[in-house]
Amino acid sequence: MRNPFTRLIAVLAGGLVLSSLALAQQLGETKTKAAPPAPSHDLTGIWEFFTQLPGQGIYATPSKQAPPMTPWAQERFAAMRPGYGPRITTDSNDPILRCDPVGIPRALFYPQPFEIVPTPDRVFMFFERDHLYRPIWLNRRDHPQDLSPMWVGDSVGWWEKDTFVVDTVGFNDRSWLDFYGYPHSEEMHLVERYQRTDLNTLKLNFTVEDPKAFTKPWVSDTKIYKLLPKNKAFLEELFCVPEEEEAFGNRFRKPGIGGESK
């Protein structure tokens, strides 16, 4: 290996291998086991969105590139001060800091588990965050007329081969669409497509159509959820309690911003 260029390539390749090994070790990937196949048309279980999972989509937003916003959305976006992402600030006005419900679709890529419970006429999703739940109706395809604006909207679901499709409208415009402060309007139409690719793995791709906020549909990357094993399969009582938020804010957030600490 006398050619310096060949040696350079060899060293770079070695670096890549070492890097992959280090990454795999860090992610606990070295002991990956083959999971049993998925049961048919059954999403039952407690699932969690682990941000560090290999192949996981971006944390905190549907995909890296948001579609162009309308002037209505641009104005809202400019006023939002997120605690995450490229515009991160300590002085956030994220509505969840005042205990507004996290809402859908943001709850879907929150790093906290949710439980899926199917019943004959509905599939329920129970989220640890906020103790939020949403019913997904199986016995109708249409949404009621004149829906009151909701944090989770009105959802209907059906199976298309191995994919569970959820169609939701009827949202309010008070929740942020994601952690970065992107807005949505009451016109938001959300379509989620879930595939259970093995016993332990659930994958979601979703599309946000909101012509009042975005000039094109926002197609997500693939979000991956893992089935929690028995010893971790529980949801804690995670209500957002204003008194607890205030106490935490006084001890940590306000000093971190530079405000007064009680």
Add this chain to the structure above:
Amino acid sequence: MNHRGTIAFLLALGILLISRPVVAHHGTSAFYEMNHPITMKGTVTEFAWSNPHVQIFFDVKDDQGNVVRWGCETLSPGRLARSGWSKSALKPGDQITVTVSPSKRGLPLGALRKIVLANGKELGLQEMPEY
């Protein structure tokens, strides 16, 4: 190592460094020095097992023997429980070795990385099981 060898080594090192995943941690990167953790020995004064984030307060003696009360925040009780903690994992008086990402403002506050108890047991933040 000649000049080209040095460049190649640095390039390979660069790949190693940029390949490490950046895991978001509750938006705390605005408050804390996430890439410069510090480790201290201290005595627990309060263990607040509460939402939205569990909080641990502990006294640390500085170089002059003065006691400084530190506070660190960490995951929610649910995520900590799934990481092997419980509400009785710590109690006032426990001697601990704490690693935190410290406040960017130089305050005695931090985001917890890990705790090692006096008996050597480690309390970490490994919520995700092996798959």
